[in-house]
Amino acid sequence: MIFITVQNLCNNCGFEPLNIPFPNREIKGGYCGDLLSWVMGRAGEDNAWITIMSNINVIAVATLADVSCVIFSEGTRPDDEVLSVAKEKEVNLIVSPLNTYDTAVKISGYINE
Amino acid sequence: MNDELVFHFDVDGEDFTSAGQASVMVKKNLRRLGLSPEIIRRVSIAMYEGEINMVIHAGGGVADVKVMEDRIEIVLTDHGPGISNIDMAMQEGFSTATDTIRTLGFGAGMGLPNMKRYSDTMDIKSTVGVGTTITMTVNIQ
Numbered sequence: 001m002i003f004i005t006v007q008n009l010c011n012n013c014g015f016e017p018l019n020i021p022f023p024n025r026e027i028k029g030g031y032c033g034d035l036l037s038w039v040m041g042r043a044g045e046d047n048a049w050i051t052i053m054s055n056i057n058v059i060a061v062a063t064l065a066d067v068s069c070v071i072f073s074e075g076t077r078p079d080d081e082v083l084s085v086a087k088e089k090e091v092n093l094i095v096s097p098l099n100t101y102d103t104a105v106k107i108s109g110y111i112n113e
Numbered sequence: 114m115n116d117e118l119v120f121h122f123d124v125d126g127e128d129f130t131s132a133g134q135a136s137v138m139v140k141k142n143l144r145r146l147g148l149s150p151e152i153i154r155r156v157s158i159a160m161y162e163g164e165i166n167m168v169i170h171a172g173g174g175v176a177d178v179k180v181m182e183d184r185i186e187i188v189l190t191d192h193g194p195g196i197s198n199i200d201m202a203m204q205e206g207f208s209t210a211t212d213t214i215r216t217l218g219f220g221a222g223m224g225l226p227n228m229k230r231y232s233d234t235m236d237i238k239s240t241v242g243v244g245t246t247i248t249m250t251v252n253i254q
Contacts, residue, residue, distance in 0.1 A: 034218055035221035037219060040161065041226070057217060060132065060136070060161065061161075063133075064133065064136055065158065
Protein backbone atom coordinates (compact mmCIF):
# COMPACT_ATOMS: atom_id res chain seq x y z
CA MET A 1 0.00 0.00 0.00
CA ILE A 2 1.41 3.39 -0.97
CA PHE A 3 1.29 6.55 1.11
CA ILE A 4 -1.65 8.58 -0.15
CA THR A 5 -2.95 11.91 0.94
CA VAL A 6 -6.37 13.48 0.59
CA GLN A 7 -5.04 15.72 -2.19
CA ASN A 8 -3.46 12.73 -4.04
CA LEU A 9 -6.79 10.98 -3.88
CA CYS A 10 -8.67 13.91 -5.42
CA ASN A 11 -6.09 14.38 -8.16
CA ASN A 12 -5.88 10.72 -9.11
CA CYS A 13 -9.45 9.56 -8.73
CA GLY A 14 -11.26 12.51 -10.26
CA PHE A 15 -12.96 13.53 -7.04
CA GLU A 16 -13.85 17.14 -6.34
CA PRO A 17 -12.21 18.74 -3.31
CA LEU A 18 -15.02 20.63 -1.61
CA ASN A 19 -13.23 21.69 1.57
CA ILE A 20 -9.66 20.57 2.09
CA PRO A 21 -8.07 22.25 5.09
CA PHE A 22 -5.62 19.35 5.42
CA PRO A 23 -4.60 18.30 1.89
CA ASN A 24 -1.58 16.37 3.12
CA ARG A 25 -3.45 14.23 5.62
CA GLU A 26 -2.71 10.58 5.03
CA ILE A 27 -5.46 8.15 4.13
CA LYS A 28 -5.21 4.74 5.74
CA GLY A 29 -7.93 2.56 4.32
CA GLY A 30 -11.59 3.40 4.03
CA TYR A 31 -15.05 2.83 5.41
CA CYS A 32 -18.43 2.90 3.66
CA GLY A 33 -21.59 3.60 5.64
CA ASP A 34 -24.55 5.90 6.17
CA LEU A 35 -25.68 4.89 9.65
CA LEU A 36 -23.79 7.33 11.82
CA SER A 37 -23.45 5.26 14.97
CA TRP A 38 -22.28 2.35 12.88
CA VAL A 39 -19.65 4.55 11.28
CA MET A 40 -18.73 5.99 14.65
CA GLY A 41 -18.14 2.55 16.08
CA ARG A 42 -16.44 0.92 13.11
CA ALA A 43 -14.61 3.47 10.98
CA GLY A 44 -10.91 3.60 11.75
CA GLU A 45 -8.77 6.61 12.43
CA ASP A 46 -7.49 8.15 9.16
CA ASN A 47 -10.00 6.20 7.07
CA ALA A 48 -11.60 7.84 4.06
CA TRP A 49 -15.31 7.67 4.91
CA ILE A 50 -17.61 7.23 1.93
CA THR A 51 -21.28 8.12 2.47
CA ILE A 52 -24.34 9.56 0.83
CA MET A 53 -25.38 11.17 4.10
CA SER A 54 -24.68 14.90 4.02
CA ASN A 55 -26.40 16.40 7.05
CA ILE A 56 -24.76 18.41 9.79
CA ASN A 57 -24.21 15.40 12.04
CA VAL A 58 -21.78 13.93 9.52
CA ILE A 59 -19.33 16.68 10.42
CA ALA A 60 -19.47 15.82 14.13
CA VAL A 61 -19.00 12.12 13.41
CA ALA A 62 -16.07 12.82 11.07
CA THR A 63 -14.43 15.00 13.71
CA LEU A 64 -14.93 12.57 16.57
CA ALA A 65 -14.07 9.39 14.66
CA ASP A 66 -10.96 11.13 13.31
CA VAL A 67 -11.43 10.09 9.70
CA SER A 68 -9.06 11.70 7.22
CA CYS A 69 -11.87 12.86 4.94
CA VAL A 70 -15.53 12.46 4.12
CA ILE A 71 -16.28 11.46 0.53
CA PHE A 72 -19.84 12.17 -0.54
CA SER A 73 -20.70 9.58 -3.16
CA GLU A 74 -23.31 9.80 -5.94
CA GLY A 75 -22.44 13.49 -6.31
CA THR A 76 -24.22 14.24 -3.04
CA ARG A 77 -23.48 17.70 -1.70
CA PRO A 78 -23.92 19.17 1.75
CA ASP A 79 -25.84 22.42 1.99
CA ASP A 80 -24.13 25.74 2.76
CA GLU A 81 -24.70 25.47 6.50
CA VAL A 82 -23.01 22.06 6.67
CA LEU A 83 -20.17 23.31 4.50
CA SER A 84 -19.63 26.29 6.72
CA VAL A 85 -19.50 24.08 9.85
CA ALA A 86 -17.02 21.80 8.06
CA LYS A 87 -14.84 24.84 7.33
CA GLU A 88 -15.04 25.95 10.93
CA LYS A 89 -14.23 22.46 12.26
CA GLU A 90 -11.60 21.89 9.56
CA VAL A 91 -13.03 18.68 8.16
CA ASN A 92 -11.85 17.49 4.73
CA LEU A 93 -14.82 17.06 2.37
CA ILE A 94 -14.72 15.53 -1.10
CA VAL A 95 -17.39 14.81 -3.69
CA SER A 96 -17.32 11.71 -5.87
CA PRO A 97 -19.63 11.45 -8.87
CA LEU A 98 -19.59 7.66 -8.52
CA ASN A 99 -21.79 5.54 -6.30
CA THR A 100 -20.40 4.22 -3.02
CA TYR A 101 -19.27 0.88 -4.48
CA ASP A 102 -17.55 2.40 -7.50
CA THR A 103 -15.95 5.09 -5.34
CA ALA A 104 -14.47 2.42 -3.07
CA VAL A 105 -13.29 0.38 -6.07
CA LYS A 106 -11.65 3.45 -7.59
CA ILE A 107 -9.81 4.22 -4.35
CA SER A 108 -8.74 0.63 -3.96
CA GLY A 109 -7.41 0.59 -7.53
CA TYR A 110 -5.39 3.72 -6.86
CA ILE A 111 -4.00 2.45 -3.57
CA ASN A 112 -2.94 -0.84 -5.14
CA GLU A 113 -1.54 0.64 -8.35
CA MET B 114 -1.73 15.86 36.90
CA ASN B 115 -2.59 15.81 40.59
CA ASP B 116 -5.84 17.73 40.57
CA GLU B 117 -9.02 16.55 38.93
CA LEU B 118 -10.14 18.48 35.91
CA VAL B 119 -13.88 18.75 35.43
CA PHE B 120 -15.83 19.80 32.37
CA HIS B 121 -19.55 20.42 32.54
CA PHE B 122 -21.90 20.71 29.57
CA ASP B 123 -25.61 21.31 29.13
CA VAL B 124 -26.82 19.22 26.22
CA ASP B 125 -29.61 21.02 24.37
CA GLY B 126 -32.41 18.62 23.57
CA GLU B 127 -34.17 20.99 21.21
CA ASP B 128 -31.36 21.56 18.78
CA PHE B 129 -30.53 18.37 16.97
CA THR B 130 -28.21 20.14 14.58
CA SER B 131 -25.81 21.12 17.35
CA ALA B 132 -25.71 17.63 18.87
CA GLY B 133 -22.14 16.56 19.38
CA GLN B 134 -20.81 19.96 20.42
CA ALA B 135 -20.06 18.87 23.98
CA SER B 136 -18.14 15.86 22.68
CA VAL B 137 -16.17 18.01 20.27
CA MET B 138 -15.29 20.39 23.11
CA VAL B 139 -14.18 17.50 25.30
CA LYS B 140 -12.04 16.17 22.49
CA LYS B 141 -10.41 19.56 22.08
CA ASN B 142 -9.74 19.84 25.81
CA LEU B 143 -8.28 16.34 26.06
CA ARG B 144 -5.99 17.08 23.14
CA ARG B 145 -4.68 20.12 24.98
CA LEU B 146 -3.88 17.87 27.93
CA GLY B 147 -1.71 15.75 25.66
CA LEU B 148 -3.56 12.47 26.14
CA SER B 149 -2.98 9.72 23.58
CA PRO B 150 -5.09 9.86 20.40
CA GLU B 151 -6.56 6.43 21.15
CA ILE B 152 -7.81 7.49 24.60
CA ILE B 153 -9.21 10.71 23.17
CA ARG B 154 -10.97 8.80 20.40
CA ARG B 155 -12.54 6.34 22.84
CA VAL B 156 -13.79 9.10 25.14
CA SER B 157 -15.08 11.14 22.19
CA ILE B 158 -17.04 8.27 20.68
CA ALA B 159 -18.49 7.05 23.97
CA MET B 160 -19.53 10.54 24.93
CA TYR B 161 -20.96 11.43 21.53
CA GLU B 162 -23.21 8.40 21.55
CA GLY B 163 -24.43 9.36 25.01
CA GLU B 164 -24.96 12.93 23.94
CA ILE B 165 -26.93 11.88 20.87
CA ASN B 166 -29.05 9.53 23.00
CA MET B 167 -29.93 12.38 25.33
CA VAL B 168 -30.97 14.54 22.38
CA ILE B 169 -32.95 11.80 20.63
CA HIS B 170 -34.66 10.23 23.61
CA ALA B 171 -34.55 12.52 26.61
CA GLY B 172 -34.90 16.14 25.49
CA GLY B 173 -31.33 16.88 26.51
CA GLY B 174 -29.48 16.60 29.79
CA VAL B 175 -26.13 17.31 31.33
CA ALA B 176 -22.70 15.82 30.77
CA ASP B 177 -19.87 15.92 33.29
CA VAL B 178 -16.41 14.80 32.35
CA LYS B 179 -13.78 14.34 35.02
CA VAL B 180 -10.16 13.81 34.11
CA MET B 181 -8.29 11.97 36.85
CA GLU B 182 -4.76 10.69 37.07
CA ASP B 183 -5.62 7.16 36.01
CA ARG B 184 -8.94 7.50 34.22
CA ILE B 185 -11.55 9.72 32.63
CA GLU B 186 -15.07 9.55 33.98
CA ILE B 187 -18.07 10.62 31.93
CA VAL B 188 -21.41 11.05 33.68
CA LEU B 189 -24.49 11.68 31.53
CA THR B 190 -27.69 12.60 33.32
CA ASP B 191 -31.11 13.19 31.85
CA HIS B 192 -34.68 13.49 33.02
CA GLY B 193 -36.18 11.71 30.04
CA PRO B 194 -38.54 8.76 29.94
CA GLY B 195 -35.99 6.26 31.26
CA ILE B 196 -35.04 2.87 29.79
CA SER B 197 -37.58 0.18 30.59
CA ASN B 198 -35.45 -2.80 29.55
CA ILE B 199 -31.73 -2.11 29.77
CA ASP B 200 -30.69 -5.59 28.57
CA MET B 201 -32.72 -5.12 25.40
CA ALA B 202 -31.44 -1.58 24.90
CA MET B 203 -27.87 -2.90 25.09
CA GLN B 204 -28.41 -5.25 22.14
CA GLU B 205 -26.91 -4.11 18.85
CA GLY B 206 -29.66 -3.15 16.44
CA PHE B 207 -32.34 -2.48 19.04
CA SER B 208 -33.67 1.06 18.80
CA THR B 209 -36.79 3.00 19.72
CA ALA B 210 -35.81 5.99 17.56
CA THR B 211 -38.44 7.46 15.26
CA ASP B 212 -38.33 7.32 11.47
CA THR B 213 -37.41 11.00 11.37
CA ILE B 214 -34.34 10.30 13.49
CA ARG B 215 -33.47 7.36 11.26
CA THR B 216 -33.49 9.52 8.14
CA LEU B 217 -30.76 11.59 9.78
CA GLY B 218 -28.59 8.49 10.01
CA PHE B 219 -29.24 7.66 13.65
CA GLY B 220 -31.35 4.98 15.28
CA ALA B 221 -29.16 2.07 14.18
CA GLY B 222 -29.31 0.62 17.66
CA MET B 223 -25.56 1.05 18.12
CA GLY B 224 -25.49 3.88 20.64
CA LEU B 225 -25.33 2.01 23.93
CA PRO B 226 -23.27 -0.89 22.48
CA ASN B 227 -20.72 1.64 21.18
CA MET B 228 -20.58 3.32 24.57
CA LYS B 229 -19.85 -0.02 26.20
CA ARG B 230 -17.33 -0.97 23.55
CA TYR B 231 -15.31 2.22 23.85
CA SER B 232 -15.33 2.55 27.63
CA ASP B 233 -13.66 0.36 30.25
CA THR B 234 -16.64 0.43 32.60
CA MET B 235 -20.22 1.49 32.07
CA ASP B 236 -23.03 1.70 34.58
CA ILE B 237 -26.62 2.54 33.71
CA LYS B 238 -29.10 3.66 36.32
CA SER B 239 -32.52 4.31 34.90
CA THR B 240 -36.02 4.74 36.29
CA VAL B 241 -38.96 4.88 33.93
CA GLY B 242 -40.59 8.29 34.09
CA VAL B 243 -37.72 9.77 36.09
CA GLY B 244 -34.60 9.63 33.96
CA THR B 245 -31.29 7.97 33.30
CA THR B 246 -27.75 8.38 34.57
CA ILE B 247 -24.93 6.67 32.71
CA THR B 248 -21.43 6.60 34.15
CA MET B 249 -18.55 5.51 31.95
CA THR B 250 -14.85 5.39 32.63
CA VAL B 251 -11.96 5.16 30.22
CA ASN B 252 -8.64 4.17 31.74
CA ILE B 253 -5.60 6.24 30.90
CA GLN B 254 -2.79 3.85 30.14
